[in-house]
Amino acid sequence: MSIGHYLVLSGLLFSIGAAGVFLRRNLITLLLSVEIMLNAVNLSFVAFGRYNGDVTGQIITFFVMTVAAAEAAVGLALVIALFRHRESLNPDAFTSLKW
């Protein structure tokens, strides 16, 4: 398989994740879509690493995963705090910062 295939796949997954951010009215699903995007990026990193023949791509992947984990943890903590406040996970319910 050529690298082109992997890149197309990566782009596709990224777009799916991006679409999910807009289409879903649930904060958890939103976060999940963000995870999808991060994974798509991971895939392209590894693909390029393979293409160049060194390990740099894989190493970057580790860091991305780490950051994703941290971000997921903090994001979920926020979701919990928000849920306590409003009893809903609809992003449209939180508009206190409106002008």
Next chain:
Amino acid sequence: MLALIPLFPFAGFLVNSTMGKRLSKSVSGGLASLVMLASFAVAAVSVWQLAGMEPAQRAVEQTLYTWIASGDFSVDVAFRLDPLSAVMLLVVTGIGSLIHIYSTAYMHDEVDSEFARYFSYLNLFAAFMLVLVLGSSFPVMFIGWEGVGLCSYLLIGFWFKKKSAADAGKKAFVVNRIGDYAFILGMLALFAQFGTLDIQAIAGRVAAMPVEAGFGILSVSTLLLFIGATGKSAQIPLYTWLPDAMEGPTPVSALIHAATMVTAGVYMIGRNAVLFSHAPETMLIVAVIGAATALMAGTIGLVQNDIKRVLAYSTVSQLGLMFLAMGVGAFGAGIFHLYTHAFFKALLFLGSGAVIHALHGEQDIRNMGGLKQYLPITYWTFVIGSLALAGFPGLAGFFSKDELLFETFAEGHTFLWVIGALTSLLTATYMGRLVFLTFWGERRHAAPAAGQAHAAHGAHDDHKHSTGGHGAPHSAHLHDAPPAMAFALIVLAIGSVLAGYIGVPHALGGHNQLATWLAPSFSAPAVAGAAEAVAEAQAGAEGAEAAGEEALELTLMAVSSGIAVAGIAIAFFIWVMRKELAAGLAASFGPLYRLLLNKYYVDELYDASVVRPLGVVSREGLWRGVDVGVIDGAVNGVGAIVDAGAATLRRLQTGSIRAYASSLFMGVVLVLGYYLWR
């Protein structure tokens, strides 16, 4: 050593202005007078040394430091003592000292701090005046010029809590300023033409040029300088401040508005005699304006009722005669009259001050009379001064005025001579009136009611007299001038008699030493030229006698004497013998009388044509229009725009996460698209 002359009074100013409140009156007044006397002593010594030099080389220059050095242009702060400035120097310091001594008694009723303030201003004035006199270049002279204007403002408005005094001070300053503006333009014109502002340098360059025909650069620049002089020396059209300046204390009127500051204009022309001689068009204008002012002021002075106002208009009139002399080329005669006038005019003002002091503030001559038996010293000195001013033969004024008129006639300006003679007649008349109404006859009291009863000619009283003289003290309580004042009066009286004798013309057997002394100052600075000028002056003085001019001079002298006597006789007739005639004349020439009493309505004219329009332009146009409308509008407009913009932009903050996310994403897509496109 020359620098000490203005430095002493300046030091006096510093002491009195900073520590005056804590000094007792005798200390502050004594200090102020002392520095003036010291200045006089140094001046006398310097002049003595000058006199010991060769006539052609009589000039001492002292350069203090270089003030401006910019490219080719440089101005030094330098003082120059030559025959002309020597005369002015002695007048300023000598008469100035006397007036300082007089003031210690006159201002005695003031509070300590006010007393010290007065003397600090007076000293400052003297310092500036001396800088003006000694300055050897236009900028240095201008420093003095402006400085005396400032001090005039400060001193006229000395009793600033009185509105009329404060207004008079402002008026003096503003009108002076207009003249100063013209003076600056004149300086600039000279600089543009000659590249230097040193008086001697300019004189040297001008001497090499031909006399200007028509209106060239020399005429324009001298005309501008002359306009400045009209402001400072109260000639038409900028004379209106001088009568109002009488609001100031009387010694101030004596010093500034009689003897020294107002003569600065005449001095300036004398200083630049070479320059002016080469601009005959301007000289003619100077002479005509001088004569016109002299006549006009004389007519106004004839009907004024405030003792100081009569003297003020008399000063304007005599200054007009001085300018007439300068305008016809008789520089020496003009300076001669300046010098004698300083003596008797100061004397008259100080005498009027003594009268006012004795009457506790009364200034209206209609409320005076019969004072000669109670105020003998004042009376006799006043009489001497009046006779000198009128040109009575044998006194100082006679010689100077006579020479002035003779030169006018001899140069061919017959019409101007007639005006000058008329002015002399008026002078004698109004001075006679002043003496007779003030000192002779019976004391008149109930003035305000009576004054208003003369509604026919009293309706437009223009003088402002302090309200201290109504319940006037009985005649028995009048006291003559205290010692300090009397001393000054007597010295000045002696001067009024004797001062003229240094200028006795050859026609009467004298040697006219003053003209000889002054001649080098009026000619080009080249050594040869000066020697020639001196020889010429002497030769001219002797030679003139040969050609029947002697007879002419004697004739004119007789005419002047006749005029003086005639004027006094007329005054005697109207105001002593037939007192009702005065009121009768005033009634029958009603409109004319009112015109004169109201000073030809010149102030009202200026007000309507200049002051009010300016006020309207400033208030409506510049303030409401530009300041409030444009500038404030712009500044507030900026704020309003920011406000509106912010109000619109804040609607972006919808609070919806998805909206924010979509805008983020949109940015990504756009940027990516842009790079792909390229």
Next chain:
Amino acid sequence: MGFDQLLFFAFAGVSVLGSLVVIGQRNPIYSVLALILSFFGLSGLYVLLEAPFVAVVQIIIYAGAIMVLFLFVVMLLNVPREGESEWDKAHPYFRPWPLRIGAVLSVLMVVELVWALSRTSGLNVGVAEQRPGVSSVAELGRVLFTDYMFAFEVTSILILIAMVGAVSLAKKRES
């Protein structure tokens, strides 16, 4: 079609399908589970790319830890199906425009990416013809702990901060 290609399309299909289910499903539990499935597909792809260690780490950490965390939270909050919470019933309106714009943008994104790729050359080099990949864990470790040492240490601090943040954010306030 070679065995490799078959495997590629299989794993790719699983990933994409799983992702689609994630964003299409209303029940959040199903979304989470679908995502785990998607991760399995990705993991397979990593193996095909001769990065076995990454594949294993993907399963362990992503599918094993992070997704479990998500599951915890979903069950803790008893997240209802979308549109059935109290608030959703009270506010039935929904904002159409972010949805529409978002959809359009996503399509545009795909288009751009394909366009970008079509302009790139050298993408047709097959895996077999490329340089050999490095799949040794030892090599991985060596590079990680020498060249990328600093990033490694910083990442550990990052995790610490995230931990502190998460704890403090989710704590119940003593009222």
